[in-house]
Amino acid sequence: MSSADGPAAPASARRGARSGPPLTRAQVLAAGVALADREGLGGLSMRHLSAELGVVPMALYKHVADKHDLVAGMIDLVVAGYAAPPPGLEWRDGVRRRVLAARDALLEHPWLRPAIEAATERTPAVLAHMDAVAGELAAGGLSYDLVHHAMHALGHRIWGFSPEAFSSPVPPSASPGPAPSSAEQEAMMTAMAARFPHIAAIAIDTVARHPMGACDEQFEFEFTLDLLLESIARLHATGWASR
Known part of the structure; x- marks a missing residue:
């Protein structure tokens, strides 16, 4: 049935129509995180997200340019929420706390690893975390030469994951x-x-x-992290410099 103003909206669209204040970018990103937590990146689309929010898909483009921008914003939202260590810690403990906070977020949001691996830009939130980790190293008196190489050695571990030589067996x-x-x-x-x-x-x-025959991924992650931090500390103690 239509009116002088044009065709009536489908009943399903009317039922899902959003009411209340206009959307914000923060709401869109938070809804994207919640949707990806439930369905993974494969289940995240502008159309699906708009249905979750009760708006037409075009309404999302006022806040995110496209899906790439949406996912980048979701990464920023999670990374900006990493728990910071208390002040005054020894530098190894400070780095360890920051890295394990990133791992906690990764375990809470399984979509985060493939999103970070696919990312092509270093956003302010991403740079802020990298700067914070580097700052913990520098606060321990490490030269920026050693900090540079330590960051390379830590690699993806600063985001809470690392490539593994041994993958977990299929159940x-x-x-x-x-x-x-x-x-x-x-x-x-x-x-x-x-x-x-x-x-x-x-x-x-x-x-x-381990009777189940599987590696303890958390133990392996922390073992390697501690091994790296101890090795970096030994290099610092000897006054190491790159060639």
């Missing part, structure tokens, strides 16, 4: 087809030990220490 329930029998598993392990003895030894030791 049996997620594997296609029937699980191998005990005899088949033993035969596979024997063949692997013959061809890749050290990898097999690591796998055997891991299973012995």
Whole structure:
């Protein structure tokens, strides 16, 4: 049914119409974070987000230029919320607290890692976190030469993740087809030990220490972080300088 002003809006659109004050960019970004938390980046679209907010898709473009700008703003929103360490900490503790705060956010928002890996710009919020980590190092008296190389060594760890040489095994329930029998598993392990003895030894030791056979990702992350910080401290103590 239509009127002199044109076709009536579909009932679904009328039911989802937003009421109240106009949207702000902060509301759009917060809604984007909530949607990505539930459905991942794959479920995030301007149309889906507009439906969540009860507005037409074009209304979002007053606040974000496109999906790229939306995701960049979402990254900034999360990064700006990283918990800062209390003042007065020894520099290694300060860096550790900042890095683990970033990891906490990453575990809370699983979409954040692929978003950061795909990002092509360093926004003010991103630069502020990098500057804060570098500032903790510099506050410990490290030369900016060593701070520079320490930041390279920390790499993606300042965002709470790192590339791993060993990926977690796929749970049996997620594997296609029937699980191998005990005899088949033993035969596979024997063949692997013959061809890749050290990898097999690591796998055997891991299973012995962890019945589920999986690495403890949080432990591995903190182990490497502490190893790096201790090594950086030793270089600082010797007055290291790059060549």
